[in-house]
Amino acid sequence: MVGRRIARVVLDSPLPQLDRLFDYAIPDALAADAIPGVRARVPLRAARRIVDAFIVDVDTEDAPDRELSELDSVVSAVPVLSPALYRLARRLADRAAGSVNDILRVAIPRRMVRAEKAWLANREDSAPPATVSESTASWAQSVLADYRGFREHLHEHARVALSVRPAPAASGARGVWADVVAAAAVAAYARGESAVLVVPDHRDLEQLAGALADRVEEEDVVRLDAAQPAPARYRAYLRASEPRPVIVLGNRSSVYAPAHRLGLILVWDDGDPLLAEPHAPGVHARDAALVRQETESCALVFAGHTRTTDVQRLRAMGWLHEVVETPRRTPRVLLTPMREGESMAARIPSAAFSAAREALTSGPVLVQVARPGYAPVLACAGCREPARCRRCGGPLRAARRGAVPECAWCGARADAWRCSTCESSAFRLVGSGSERTAEELGRAFPGTRIIVSDGEHPVTEVDSNPALVIATRGAEPLAVGGFRAVLLLDGERMLMAEDLRIAEHCLRWWSNAAALAAPGAPVHLVGVAGDVGRALATWSQPQFAQRELVDRAALHMPPAVRSARIDGSRREVEDTLAAVRADVSALPTWSVLGPVPDRDGWRAVLRFDYHDGAAITEALRAAVIREASRSRRRQPGADTPARGGSTLRVRLDLLDIDIEGAP
Known part of the structure; x- marks a missing residue:
């Protein structure tokens, strides 16, 4: 007896309970085109509709009595899902307690018919040898x-x-x-x-x-x-x-x-x-x-x-x-403190100021600042309390001197604003963004070309002529031949951010900016000392990362351990934690942070050792499927969660842990 051909497909569906392979019979009319890796369309009985899918495998079944639906159509005969990519997506989805379809949606671009036809007309099936001159x-x-x-x-x-x-x-x-x-x-x-x-x-x-x-x-x-x-x-x-x-x-x-x-x-x-x-x-x-x-x-x-x-x-x-590199060649980094008697409002010590003046005689100078805009932070001029939006409570900022402040969160204008503490209507400019820094340096260096590079004014490259380039972190342009001096400002302010990895981030921002300096050019890190400053000055970033890792291990924080954030209703979060405890014996007492109320429900953070990863991610994935199936049973035939259904969400391997949540 000749068996029938079947296709094993992965469905393009957001439902976690459908994250597995399904068998479909291949009709004779589609036998030539139904090959592994191609896009297809298949009937989904529960939803009573046709859905998109990828054919992962094709096989012959010796038991044709099993009732199977047939493939509806093959969308394209071009295989775009290789066996290696499917295996990779499956492993990553399992490791992240997610769905393989979510990985494939990121990995494989949406089909474009004209582009596909043009490629088919010009593709090369042979593999010519790679050659370089x-x-x-x-x-x-x-x-x-x-x-x-x-x-x-x-x-x-x-x-x-x-x-x-x-x-x-x-x-x-x-x-x-x-x-x-x-x-x-x-x-x-x-x-x-x-x-x-x-x-x-x-x-x-x-x-x-x-x-x-x-x-x-x-x-x-x-x-x-x-x-x-x-x-x-x-x-x-x-x-x-x-x-x-x-x-x-x-x-x-x-x-x-x-x-x-x-x-x-x-x-x-x-x-x-x-x-x-x-x-x-x-x-x-x-x-x-x-x-x-x-x-x-x-x-x-x-x-x-x-x-x-x-x-x-x-x-x-x-x-x-x-x-x-052997031998090592590193930038000339100088830790430059603010000297006694120097104004903190000036933000630039005399040594860094002199270095910038000297460097401007031969080429451009880079000044890195923490924030874009003019005055990213405002305070009441009377009591010095931070100025807040009356609509959403967000911080107020000013686009320029004398401008009506606006909210950094909702964008509302703060017309007729008054301080809720002292009733004053006057503001004090607390922070200096890229535009205000450019204004201040323009007065300090009259006649010098000023260039601002930030999110709203991106600049990718500057020439070798003298100029002061004020850039936010990550928006620094390239300079032909390198910058003749680099000033790293606002370091203390950057390090004050409430972020587990803030020292690591700052070292990365400063290192990448220092790499833009011309050979031998001075790089001034202003107002920063301690381990992170010394790591930049000695160019010993791996040693700094090792010290950070030791500190994180003592506190059971990523990446010394793995982590998962669980969001949902209080019942969903507590049930998920209970399921994990049931599946993983001897879960350490330090593992769970929360649950605590969050803006949209409840949240908990689960920390665990790498060797427990497979068991815990499997338990988390089972909890997501269980809650999604429970919601689906309340609305039979639906292909998306109903309003009021499951809100459980799981996110693995957090870069940072914020158990309290941000407003």
Whole structure:
């Protein structure tokens, strides 16, 4: 007896209880097109409708008496879900107590018919050998030669923590890091392997693209960027899936790119919050890269000017090899305190002021500040109480001197404002944002060109002519030849933020800004001492990360332990915690924080050791499915949770723990 062919599919559904493979019979009319990886449409009996799906596997069944629904149609004959990608998505979803469909929605771009037809007409089914010119190969070898053992680790598909020299490149408007990352990709490409390079934002992508320009054939460098138009992104995804080597450049979702013979995954600056996926289940690009390296046995590199505690934990375990430049070349960082008698309102000590004046004779000077805008914080001029919005209670700010203040949260104008404490109607400007700093420095340096770079006024590059560049953290532009001096202001204010990782974040912001300085140029860190200041001055970020990790371990805080945030009604949160306690024996007393009331319900934070991760995530996932099924039974046939249904949400591996919640 000849068995019938069946397709195992994963449904495109938000319901957690449908997060499994379903069997469908393949009708004869669809037999040719129903292959693993293609998009299909299938009937869902419970919802009485047709839903989208991916065919994961095709098999032959020897028991045709089993009642099965048939595939409705095959949407496209192009396979976009490879077996490796499905395995990766399944492992990540299980690790994050989420649904595999949520991972696939991030990994696979939406289908664009015209782009697909154009690709089908021009695709190459053969795999031509990857070739690089002798000059390109020589360039890559010379760049990587400064990092002893790095080429050998790449060739052996090892895992590496790479500290890149903090300096601008000798040519082009980019950092040395872009040349090092590009050279690593070229080395993999020359061996006939693909490379996936994951960076935080578009400015990093432009630097990498500039480093690879004219070194690898244009069609073999694929950009997967969330800012791309949908057709271009889908076309790039299809090109990456072809059976020939490719170098993929992209943001956090590019870590899933279907590259042929993957030889290298490199994540640049993994501490940047842009690499944290905001959508459920919230898998960080760093974690996705770690799991993918295990499944595909490629080289894995975490590179940066600084070191996150997450990467340092892996290094301390011996799971990553340490690679640094030999000999080391670091910026000239000066810890510059405010001297007695100097006005704190001036914000710039005389030593830093003199350094900026001298540097302006030969080129641009970078001034990093904490906040954008003019006056990001206002207070009552009478009693000095913070000025608050009467509508929502948010902080008031001023767009310029003499302007009517507005709320930083809801945007409401504070006309006829009066202090609730002393009834005064006068304001005091407390904070200095980028625009107010530019105004003040313009008066201090008359005739000097002033450039502001922040979220509202983005600047990506400045020339080598003298200028004062005032930039918020993370918005610093590149300067041709590097900045002749760098002033890091508002350090104490940055360190005051209520964030578990604030010292780690500040060190990353300051290190990346210092890397923009020209060789030998002074970098003044103003008003900051202690361990974090010394770490920048001595360029010992890995040692600082290790000290932070030891402190976190003593307090049972991430990343020394894993964490999960549980949100929902009080009953849902308490039932979920009870289920975890029932499934995991001897849960430590320090594990649970909460439950406490939150804006939208109740919240608890669960902390646990890594070796308990599989059991706890399984219990959390079971709780989510149980609550979703209970809600569904109240509304049979619904394909989305009903109003008043389950509100239980689980988020794993928090970057920070905020048990009280923010207003």
